[in-house]
Amino acid sequence: MNRRELTHRELDHLIVAQELPPLPADRLKQIESAVIADLRPVRPLASDAVYVGALAGIFIAVCIVSCYLIAGRDGWEALSNLQRPVVFIPLLAIASLLAFSLVRQMRPAAKYVRITALLATAVFLLLTASVALIFQSIPETAFAHDSLVCFRAGMMFAIPTAILFGIVLWRGAALSPALTGATAGGLAGLAGLAVLEIHCPNMNVYHIVVAHLSVVVICALAGFIFSSVTFTRRWSNH
Amino acid sequence: MVRYQQADAQATTELIEQLSPQLYRFFAAQLGNADDAQDMLQDASLRIHRVRHTYRPGEPVLPWVYAIARRVRVDNYRKRRRTAMREVVVETLPESAVPASEGTDLPPFHQLIADLPASQREVLTLLKVNGLSLEEVARATSSSVGSVKQKAHRAYERLRGVLQLSRAGKGRAV
Numbered sequence: 001m002n003r004r005e006l007t008h009r010e011l012d013h014l015i016v017a018q019e020l021p022p023l024p025a026d027r028l029k030q031i032e033s034a035v036i037a038d039l040r041p042v043r044p045l046a047s048d049a050v051y052v053g054a055l056a057g058i059f060i061a062v063c064i065v066s067c068y069l070i071a072g073r074d075g076w077e078a079l080s081n082l083q084r085p086v087v088f089i090p091l092l093a094i095a096s097l098l099a100f101s102l103v104r105q106m107r108p109a110a111k112y113v114r115i116t117a118l119l120a121t122a123v124f125l126l127l128t129a130s131v132a133l134i135f136q137s138i139p140e141t142a143f144a145h146d147s148l149v150c151f152r153a154g155m156m157f158a159i160p161t162a163i164l165f166g167i168v169l170w171r172g173a174a175l176s177p178a179l180t181g182a183t184a185g186g187l188a189g190l191a192g193l194a195v196l197e198i199h200c201p202n203m204n205v206y207h208i209v210v211a212h213l214s215v216v217v218i219c220a221l222a223g224f225i226f227s228s229v230t231f232t233r234r235w236s237n238h
Numbered sequence: 239m240v241r242y243q244q245a246d247a248q249a250t251t252e253l254i255e256q257l258s259p260q261l262y263r264f265f266a267a268q269l270g271n272a273d274d275a276q277d278m279l280q281d282a283s284l285r286i287h288r289v290r291h292t293y294r295p296g297e298p299v300l301p302w303v304y305a306i307a308r309r310v311r312v313d314n315y316r317k318r319r320r321t322a323m324r325e326v327v328v329e330t331l332p333e334s335a336v337p338a339s340e341g342t343d344l345p346p347f348h349q350l351i352a353d354l355p356a357s358q359r360e361v362l363t364l365l366k367v368n369g370l371s372l373e374e375v376a377r378a379t380s381s382s383v384g385s386v387k388q389k390a391h392r393a394y395e396r397l398r399g400v401l402q403l404s405r406a407g408k409g410r411a412v
Contacts (some may be wrong), residue, residue, distance in 0.1 A: 174288075175305060
């Protein structure tokens with residue numbers, strides 16, 4: 001018995017030498033007839049640019065519509081010159097990363113799907129940390145009430161955005177519906193957050209974290225749960 | 239693949255005849271059960287058919303196919319686990335997909351890789367049984383080429399250990 005270590009090549013040879021049984025012909029015929037019976041032309045998914053454009057268009061449209069529905073841009077004006085880029089640059093970066101990830105999730109075997117979603121999560125955590133650092137605690141008499149009003153307003157814009165995203169993504173997201181739902185929910189939540197940052201003049205750090213940033217987290221969670229149920233059933237054979 | 243999307247029956251039949259044996263090997267090598275592998279092949283073929291519009295012309299076909307196949311395997315595994323939690327009785331042993339190797343002292347492939355973590359098992363199967371390139375495996379598994387290399391290397395290290403032990407045991411027995 002040769003006791004020396006096996007080389008990679010020897011291992012390769014041993015694995016390849018293993019024989020697997022052939023596929024029974026009747027099973028192959030069964031599959032062929034099932035597929036042929038349901039054969040009809042399909043239109044391939046549009047290019048990534050079309051989907052990114054659609055998602056960006058919805059996102060921007062929601063922000064513009066909010067300016068018509070809610071008078072003034074009190075939030076934007078209340079932010080200092082330092083606070084504006086600290087809030088809006090990461091917000092746009094996360095939105096871009098999530099949109100890129102979503103478009104990639106539309107088709108199986110696309111590159112950079114998970115890494116972009118993870119990167120977006122990391123930037124969101126960075127945004128939360130930056131908000132905690134540059135905004136200060138301001139005493140409020142009606143903290144719970146004001147937070148609820150803002151949270152509700154954020155959700156009011158995030159939910160229709162999520163529905164529109166769902167329509168855009170309807171034909172894809174066949175492999176990881178839960179991840180796609182969470183990503184789309186997060187992006188819709190970001191639209192709600194952008195609306196709140198434009199319009200809400202409350203600069204209390206706790207208010208921003210509890211009432212504004214939580215819109216993103218809740219929407220991502222809701223998207224995860226909703227997609228796990230609906231999209232999983234849509235694509236499975238059972 | 240493009241002709242399949244255009245509902246060309248001849249092209250569809252050819253595609254199924256080319257892909258099915260490869261997909262069957264992918265499932266059989268990991269499951270070690272012929273019936274389960276055939277069921278999963280059928281599931282995967284129907285899933286591929288349902289999502290055929292997600293294939294973009296010009297892109298490599300195999301990573302797209304195996305990305306769907308591995309999702310079917312994961313879904314089936316989860317479904318079976320849920321079912322197994324409710325059922326206990328097993329009366330007949332399933333037919334083995336992989337016959338005992340003749341002329342070698344090796345256990346069947348699925349037994350050989352059974353102790354590997356699922357991700358390493360999958361990478362090894364795609365690389366060595368299905369013959370995909372590192373880049374194709376990376377795309378099919380939504381990971382990087384570096385990660386695929388690392389998993390394959392670790393799988394080989396573990397297999398080497400298993401085989402050394404098995405040979406040493408047989409050597410002592412003789």
